[in-house]
Amino acid sequence: MNCHQIDELLDRRWGRPGEMAPREAAEHLERCERCRSLWQLAQNQVSDSAVPAAVQATIERAVLGSLEPVRPAPGPGRFLLDFLAAFLLVIVVGVWLTGVRAPRVMSGWQFAALSAVLTAGVLAAAASLSRQVLPGVRLHVNPGAVVVGVVAAMVSAGALLFPWQRETRLWWWGPACASYGMLWSLPATGLLWLLMRRLLILSPARTGATAGLLAGLAGATVIHFGCASASAPHLAFWHAAVPVSSALAGFFFGAWQERRV
């Protein structure tokens, strides 16, 4: 057994004071002073944990005084479906009011590929968000990585799948297109807030960024259908700017909420 294996053992036995080391570990502990010291340290008590009686009584009074039955929240799967339903509602209304122009200027596979990137991004953001609104639920992927990954995928798809042609209207059409997308991210934000308001958001900045990303993707999807541009600079910059701005807005709003505590 070596020091690394002692670490592995401590991962499982750190919380069990007074426990004897297994035979293989004992041999190593005999030889290695550093590991022996660490093992002995793990046997120490942390501190006196007696809660003062007055504090305990205050807590019991407060909790028992306002005790009412509650209905347990559904699992992350149900929230995933709720978030996707909110997203689809905004898309359907947005596309219906905006119209569908993109398939006229893009080839079938370009449109399908960009739609697939957006769909994957929406699923990743909604799945991440559904796990962040319930405490103690394991996150499979770091929420920051989801935001960066989705934006990177959108920028890459726009830059690689479409021609880099000179775009004369880039600086006036681009901001107008992005602003229109951001406009549609607002109702999505409102619907997400309605769904999340009764839940416990432990990290407002992190959850705000993910919710902002999902709302921004709703806006980006509306302009994905309605925008009549198929140039790489426009798609990679201005369309991707919608979820980026929205995620940043969500992040800063969440950070502001954290500071208000």
Place this chain on the structure above:
Amino acid sequence: MLAEVAETAEPVRQSLDDLMAGYQRADPGAAAELIRQVSPLLYRFLAASVGTRVHAEDLLQECWLRIHRARHTYRSGEPVLPWLYAIARHTRVDGFRRRRRIESFEIAVEQLPEPAVRPEGHGETAHPPLDELLRTLPESQREVLLMLKVTGMTLEEVARATGSTVGAVKQKAHRAYEKLRRGLR
């Protein structure tokens, strides 16, 4: 050999599940028993990170208020401790932020506050108390070790409580062990 670790904490956790379900149904006996069982764990966790006993007591009360408000977010069948510690962890972080903000307006006084922790003794070793050594660790590593040590939670459960991955928790724990080894020399 390594897999033969006795699951001593399991019966306690099973009963916590039942108590939590009773708490959600507004059973006063279950709620009171849950408070009695869990408060010492939470208090130990909160006290190990803050400056004074009074502050730790305030945080414990605030933590229970948050638990009470969010009790509907616990789902039956899920482990209770990660759910509780996820809330306790954020109570502590918010408390730290608030305290830092207040301290920025305060003038230092000569009298030192009462320490939050009172070591029970160092056992048979000549090491500094574990509490003292834990305080030398970065916050994220200390938090992981406290959860492993105070509650006997598994790496998986600590990952759930901290909103992290098992790999990240393991990495933090192993870095903490290495720092403690160096501190013990």
